[in-house]
Structure formats: structure tokens, C-alpha cells
Amino acid sequence: MPVVLTLAISAAGGGIAMLMGLPAGWLMGGALAVTVAAMMGAPVAMPDGLRNVVFVLIGMSMGASVAPDSLTLLSSWPISLAALAVELVIIVAATGWMLTKVFKLDPGTAYLSSFPGHLSFVLGIAATGVGNSRQIVIIQVIRILMLTIAVPIGSVFLPIDHFAAPVKGAYLNPLQLVLLAAGCIAVGLVFMRLKVPAGMVLGAMAAATAAKLGGLYTEAMPTPLVVATFILTGALIGSRFVGITRKEFMAAATGGLIATAMTVSIVTLMALGVAQLVDMPFGQIWLGLSPGALEGMGALGIALGYDTAFIAAHHVIRLLMLSFAIPAVVMLIRWQERRATINE
Template sequence: MTALPRGWHAIGWTLSTFLISAVGGFIANSFGIPAGWLMGGALGVSVAAMVGLPVMLPRWVRDTAFVMVGLSMGATVPSDTLSLISHWPVTLIAMVIELVLIVTITGWILARFFKLDPGTAYLSSFPGHLSFIMGIASAGVGDARQIAMIQVIRILILTICVPIGALFLPPVTEMVTAGPVHTVPVITLLVLAAACAAIGLVFVRLRIPAGFVLGSMAISTSAKLAGLFEGALPQPLVVVTLIMVGALIGSRFAGITRAEFVRAAFGGIVATLATVGIVTIIAYAASLIVDMPLAQIWLGLSPGALEGMGALGVALGYDTAFIGAHHVIRLLLLSFAIPAVVLWIRRRETRQPRA
């Protein structure tokens, strides 16, 4: 793998990545596509990486984007969101059923029809915890590069398809916060951002998955529900956040050759379609029981990355507390499920040579 550039080259690559994401986001937003700044940015940077243009994001920029997403998610939580908790057990049970079906069915598809070994097939099927999965893959379970490409393809497709799907769903005006329209004062915003970064760092030190996102979301949501601040985030800050997340998603394709992409793309697309089908069926069934928009339930149950789905929730005006809580619990469940499946894979692999 090529070493990342340093100094002025790194600055130039980072700025060009942001520029590509901003241009792609501007074009998508100009066409009126929901969450266009995010969708267009992710697509633009992905294409740039695939054709060999210099694309990269330093770690500190990535962490900053995570903090901003968490802050945005907390700041857009409606004041009456706690009244919906009574409905959440239904959707949480739906999520457990969904996870079992996704891992079982997509893992089987990848192993049966694409001839992937069990480690690669099942680690590619897990909807989330990419860093955890890649750590396991790097330790010798499955093909790490194939797993990375299938997982990134899943994230990218979901990020692109969700806003497009939102065009065909009923409007969600009733879910948009009807509170104050003024923006958060600058001093309050700076203090809140500092607190989000600090708690996010604590979460990271405690090895909590997606620590910066979860930590900043936790402090921002708590402060909002406690009445410590009111108002909306400045719109330019929201746009910058969406551009950063789009750049982050797209930059994951850096270093992947077109030949490698073609080999993994078909399997990734089929697995993603199967996953989307399972999520849609489960979300629709849950929507028949609870009084929530289907699209909000879908975002809460979707297997996309927390930062991507959280940013989409902010952009589309849904209850981000609901979305964030479900993604947090999904990550927690995966923390137990992934090691259990890996143990099963290793036992299966040790038995095969004896057969």
C-alpha cells in the first residue's frame, strides 16, 4: 500500500478532496435531491478515488467530522422525543430479527454464489462495526481487502439510495421541530462543540465503537433535552458537516484499483440489495404497529454507518434521537455477535481439513 503524503502534499490532497465533495454536493443539491450535499459529495469523491485522483482525509479531519455529526444529531432532537420511547421496544425487537436475517442470508449468498470463504462471506455481511471487522480480518479471518470493498460499497449504496428513496415517500413536515428558528449563539456553540469533542475523546479512550460520534451525540442530546440550549445550528455549519461526511465516505475508496473494485462490486451490490430488502420488509412490518413514518423507521433500522445515517436524519428532518439510539444498540449487539460468528468460522475451518 502506498504511504500517505505528508506536509504540503497532504494539505493539497485534503483540500482537493473537500473541493470535490463540495462540488458534487452542490450539483446534487441544485437538482433538489434530499441530502444532496451528502449524497453528491460521497459520489463525487468515490468516483475521483476510482479514477486515481489524489483523495485523502487526515485522521484529525475524520474525527472532526464525527464530532460535528454527533453535535448535529443532538441539536436537532425534538423536545418531545422522549414521548416516543414507549414505541421503541417494537422497533428494537424488529432490529434484532433483522440483524439475524441479514447476517444469515447475505453470508450464505456470498459463500454459495460468489464462492467466498466463510470468513470473508460472513464478515462482509455484518451491517456495521467496520473497524472491528477489519481488525479481525487483518488477524487472519477472511480476505481483508474483499471485506473492505464489500462493506464500503454497502455504505456508499445506502447513502446514495436513501435520499433518492425519500423522493417517493410521504412528506415529513410533522416530524420537523417546530421550536425556535433562531440559531444557537456562537459562544454556546463553541462551548458545546468543545464538550462534544472532550466526551468523544473519552469514549474513544474507553474503546467505545464510533466514540467521537456517540460521545458528541450523547452530550449534545443531553444538553438539548435538559434545556441548556435552544435553536438550530447555523445552516452553513450543517452544510459543511454534510460535505465532510460525503468526503469521508468517498475517500474510503482510495487505493482500490478498478480491477479489484469490479471483482468485489457485484457481490457487494447483490448483498446490499438483499440487505435492503430485509430492512424494508422489517421496517414496513414495524410501521404497521408503531405510529412513525416508514422512512424514519427505515433509517433507524438501516445497516448504514452511524455518521452517514445520522447525517441523513439531520438533512431529512427525522427524529435523530430515535435513529441514533437504534444505531447505538445495533453496534452493541454486533459487539457480541461478531466474535461469536468468528468463533464459529474458526471451528468450522479447523474441522474442514479433517474431512
């Protein structure tokens, strides 16, 4: 059965990464293993129903990992949010220009590939005839995969501080888990109904966070459930390579890797600047400013011991900014195309 095989591959890859002592090994190893399997033609699959389960589990885990003093740190967020806005402009302008001039991609493909996030929105616009959707998918998925791999490795070799997961004194019991999951699903469905980006993840996190800050529970998520969440998330990330042939991958991989390297460099410089102004771990700032998928960066935040409220808030704002920026850039591309046609 493809789903069982996919989860087994993710678990095996994650287990190997953990044995190697890599931080966030279950997540990073699983994502890489499933990606390789998908590229080799293995019957990898993650049905929509299971993906929603993953989103709920990630949201629950992020909410349960919120630091009790998160609200007291809000005063320092405007600095990082301003950096986020500047960073987005630089990333889109620089990587879009590079993909157009160096790799000769058409402007639609280049700039839709350069947007750091909102993949479903980007692909929806590509489906209307703007850019090459297959190339866009490859470049965007490479970005997500490389960030998932790069952050834990960077936390080992670079001065990116991370914390061991705190020792838990108590864990949520089965009844608490069922009640919390029901609340997370309900709020997630409301968020999806309201067309909130990443609605199920954000809705589940909002419910779990509100319940924790409201004193309804103080216990942690059971460790086996957290490990299962990482395995499922790794499988989800890797499964995005299904249907992409090796020829297609190689055609767009170089541009995707360079664009990702540029993006990581820009994020790192911005995070270094913000770290000089706020009293926060550099790694936490980096994950908040990173252009990875919310579910992937949120899971990494949990694995590395960071404040998930800070990370999630910045990713929500990033998605909101992109909701306005993507249509604006597409309109500009269309205008330039029409003007070029008239001049011809």
C-alpha cells in the same frame, strides 16, 4: 493539496445534487463525487484529525436536532429494537450464504462482509487472518455508499415520508458553538477511552442531546455549519475507496451490490412491519433499522427532518449486538475450518 481537493470535489458534487433538487443533496452528491474521484486515481485524502472534526460536527448536529418529545416515544422502541435483532440475524445468514454459494467466497470473507456495520471491528478481525480484508472492505464500503445514495432517492420516488427542515427562529451564536463543541469533544474523548464503538460521534451526540434536553440551549445549528458538516461527511464516505483499484473493485462489486440489495430489501420489509405497529414515520424507522454507518444515517436523519435520538439509539444497539455476534460467528467459522481440516 489532497485534503482541499477532496473537500472541493465533495462540495461540487453536493452542489450539483442540490441543484437537481435531491433530498440530502450535499451529503449524497459529495459522497458519490469523491468516490468517483478516488476510483479514478485522484489524490483523495481525509486525515484522522479532520475525520474527528467531522465526527464531532455530526454528533453536535444530531444532538441539536433531537426532538423535544423524544423521551415520550421510548415506549414504542422495544418493538423496533426486537425487529432490529431479528433483522440482523436474517441479513447475516442470507447475505453470507449468498456470497459463499453464488460468488464462491470463503466463509470468513463472506460472513465478515455480510455484517451490517462495525467496520473497524470487522477489519481488525480480518487482519488476524480471517477472510480477504480487501474484498471485505470493498463490499462493506459499497454498502455504506449505496445506502447513502439510495435513501434520499427513495424518499423522492417511494412512499418514504420526509419532512422539510423546520424553520428556525434562532441559531447558536459563536460562543455557544464553542462551548457546545468543547463539551462534545470532552465526552467524545471519554467515550473513545472507554472503547465505545463510534465513540467520538456518540460522545458528541450524548453531550449535545443532554445539553438540549436539559434546557441549556434551544437554538439550532447555523445552516452554513450544517451544510459544511454534510460536505465533510460526503468526503469522508467517498475517501474510503482510496487505495482500491478498479480491478479489485469490479471483482467484488457485483457481490457487494447484490448483498446491499438483499440487505435493503430485508430492512424495508422489517420497517414496513414495524410501521404497522408504532406511530412513527416510515422513513425514520427505516433509518433506525438501516445498516449504514452511524455518521451517514445520522446526517441523513438531520437532512430529512427525522428524530435523530431514535435513529442514534437503534444504531448504538445494532453496534452492541454486533459486538457479540461478530466474535461468535468467527469462532463458528474457525470451528468449521478445523473440523474440515481434520476430515481431510
